[in-house]
Amino acid sequence: MNDLDTRAGPRAALRRAAPALVGYAAVRALGLLVLAVWSAERGKSAYTLLTARWDALWYGRVAEGGYGYEVRLPNGDVHADLAFFPLLPWLERGLAAVTPLSHADAGFVVTLLASGAAAWGIFAVADHVYGRRAGVCAVLLWAVLPVGIVQSMAYSESLFTALAAWSLYAVLTGRWVTAGSLALLAGLTRPVGVAVAAAVWAAGLASFARDRDAPPSRAPRPPPSFGQTRSVFTASGAQLSPHAPSPTVTAPHSGASPVPRALGMLLAPLGAVGYVLWVGLHTGKGPLGYLDVQAGWRNGFDGGWAFARFVGARLTSFPSALAGVALIVGVALLIWLYVTCVRGRQPLPLLVYAGIVTVLALCASSYFGSKPRLLLPAFPLLFPPALALARLRTRGAALVVGVFAVASAVYGAFWLNGSGPP
Template sequence: MTDLETRTSGRSGALRRAAPALLGYAAVRALGLLVLALWSAARDKSAYTLLTARWDSLWYTGVAELGYGYEVRLPNGDVHSNLAFFPLLPWLERLGAAVSPLSYADAGFVVSLLASLAAAWGIFAVVEHLYGRRAGVCAALLWAVLPVGIVQSMAYSESLFTALAAWALYAVLTGRWVTAGLLAALAGLTRPVGLAVAAAVWTAAVVAFVGTRSISAPDGAPDAGRAPGDGARRVLGAVLAPLGAAGYVLWVGHRTGKGPFGYLDVQAGWRNGFDGGVAFARFVAGRFTSFPSALAGVALVSGVVLLIGLYVVGVRQRQPLPLLVYTGIVVALALCASSYFGSKPRLLLPAFPLLLPLALTLARLRNSRSALVVSGMAVASAAYGAFWLTGSGPP
């Protein structure tokens, strides 16, 4: 076989292995969209508007259409600037509108749908590589049935970021250093938490470097199991990884005239910053001052405990260090941001390695039982997503 035939065969084989995960994921998301459409119609609302023309979606389409520089000054003095929104999704929306009859909002919706499938495939690929095909299918399905899984179908950047992060982590785990660096750079152009992907690439590069140093031959001969040029590719991947996030942050600082920390000033205008979780802790404590809001407080505390517990289980299961670093940073940034407490669940969507312990447990069940569990969770997720979006919803 030629190299081209080998690569083609490899891709088709990978798609066949991932097919159950992708078909199951698509079915779950289709159910969510159907329930949202029915629920919205009953409340005289447009499901498509909720998915493409509300909250952050409007800011992304605004950047796609008009570029950066738009801001809203609130009566309390806060300044909401569109510089807070990273550019990759608006760029793709602009590209989609340029090459098709789609509007910017339509293009954002299509990007999210395609990216969500790519994310499900990437999650499957990572987990299959570590724990086998069955666990990979379960992980992709669990990501689909998360309570705020409907966000995966919105014209938001969560699906795009998760797709880039998952495939970057897969590239790291399989030693594709340049690919990992490029995907990490793109993730850094998607959301501020893209630095978590860069940190995972750096961690893997350091671990690989230490490993090659420790097993190198005494006479200085190259390691027989190491591909020629692997060290150079590893360095290149590590250099590329932070360029997306760093480049945009530095550009914002230059545009605002406030130097390297200009992006922090932009975020401060949204009252969004990193305070180590103090504001979130106060918010949770405030739920316990009355009833029934205390029930919400109990749910929030339980959710945080569950997140920490899943992370600890991942450590005990000896998940690869790059995954633990990535997940830890995503969770820390989501929980320790000082504003928009209602958006924390969707900010945690990219932390898919937290689902690995649950996926392994689900994979041990019989097919009938695992299907029943996933089906029940899918129905609950669809109902909650419709209720959430037709109510307060994101920001």
């Protein structure tokens, strides 16, 4: 997406994103088809796995009866539904109220719509920074992630990613109030919403700093040319295929009125902060009472120490050592991707957002099997491989995506019919 498409209206923007959205829908349809066949062979319901298991049950309970449900385990742990942020159950309740759908059905519909919006948002960001072809490739890579089936579950990952992606796009195009409003909603969706708010704040502070350092002038500064912005936002080696159009990158607008920026920054953290404070008030445990709720789930932030011990324990015997090595390789790959993004001079809000999402996912102290799912929203990490894929000819890129799509579909069906996401 570029500024011309935005001015031309949603139809032109949708036409530009159509290849990405069609490809995304095809990958997700393949995943659902394989899941349905795999589940039927084992006498299970694929729809139940998507809408009425694990976290989906908790969201459904909140949507149906509000907060207040908890489970006390024999070891003394308390699993309270207050750990789950409210936007998804609010949407489920609202949709169920105006349609014949159950809350589980409503959750599935919300997820399908949100996953499409997320794919479009990821395309918009990548297209704005790197061009249309890279945008299509970024969406397809997000679709074929090994745990991509979560994008079709009644979980909050798709909704959060949609809000985060469009908030970041609004930041990159200088729509500060929109960016702050979407960040507020992201903060009502998942705890990691703080990453979106931080990205808005980082971009806002950088914009104010540019205004302060800029020489006074009565005329507004023209937006930087492609030659100027490419040195800021793209890697020297991240050239697109000859088939891709030139990127049309612009920095978040400075030189305009500071009021929208300040308002966007003010709005951004209100969702996450508001819910956390409400939980503290509701539980009577003070402003940080939400941390006690998370502690009941044995979840917290320990800088990655528990995860490191978990990986180390895998290395002590065979064949679990293979899993340990795979985890080490996976973490190393994430670090390499982030370093590549930094060296490629991605826009500051993308770096801040992806960095915080990655750190929070890797450094959580519990539910190690859910870490790949927690990393789903960190889509800017996919931009370097998307650029590499964009350099291939269309037939070669389609072959790569096809192979990964089949592998993702098979893995998703195997995963949900086995341990599944906690």
